[in-house]
Amino acid sequence: MVCPVRWDPRMPVALVVLLLDITLIYHASRTGRLQPWAFIILMVPLIGALAYIVVELIPEWWGGPGAAQARKRVANRLDPEKRYRELSDRLATSDTIANRAAxxxxxxxxxRFEEAESHYDHVLRLPQGDDPAYALAKAQAQFARKQPAEALATLDALRERWPDFESAEGHLLYARSLAEIGRLDEALEEYQAVSQYxxxxxxxxxxGLLLQLVGRTAxxxxxxNxxxxxxxxxPKYLRDAQAEWLSIAEKQLSA
Incomplete structure (x- = not known):
């Protein structure tokens, strides 16, 4: 029988922290959470242990979808590439379109926009990966890595290959790409069209911002307005969801 550790006022704080760290690392290993928690707990003593308790143990004790979401948000901040590593391992085991797209x-x-573009390129070359959604995602990755001309070319090819494909996100991206490469008149036409739906x-x-840029202030x-x-x-929930953009519009009117 293992005797419990008794508290002794003379026991150094460092030893208490060490015992806590060991206990939590053992728990992490038993529950499949060793990576990245072992590294975090060891490299940031006490703070790492507290983070493990807050992120992993408390949500586990309380349960519920809200707690699970909070746990996921905090975990992503502590280790933003955890899911990337998991999906990379999954792709290495099974190179399917679904795994590569994920x-x-x-x-x-x-x-990792350049890598994203590379994966979408790979998928689009496959017989069953010939899908406009992947072409749009590739264009989004190109735009995100500050290559609007390449994004525009991808979107033009998409429209030619799938003339019946409709996407509000793709239409907005097309307008943004035109604006970024200086084709402002065309961009205004596309913005006007996409803003309707x-x-x-x-x-x-x-x-509105592009209209201001070209001097059409009124x-x-x-x-x-x-x-x-x-x-x-x-409804309030819609206003809350659009708060960032509404704030920009308000600032432009008050300027």
């Missing part, structure tokens, strides 16, 4: 999407999420406020705010103010009037009638 890894590509995660690459985009964590800022794009869900949310982003397309209209970007349209039209820009009209776009911002109409957006804000419309959103005042929208």
């Amino acid at each position: 890894l590509a999407a995660e690459c985009h999420t964590i800022g 794009f869900p949310g406020a982003e397309a209209r705010v970007r349209y 039209e820009a103010r009209m776009v911002f 109409e957006l804000l009037i419309q959103m005042r009638r929208a």
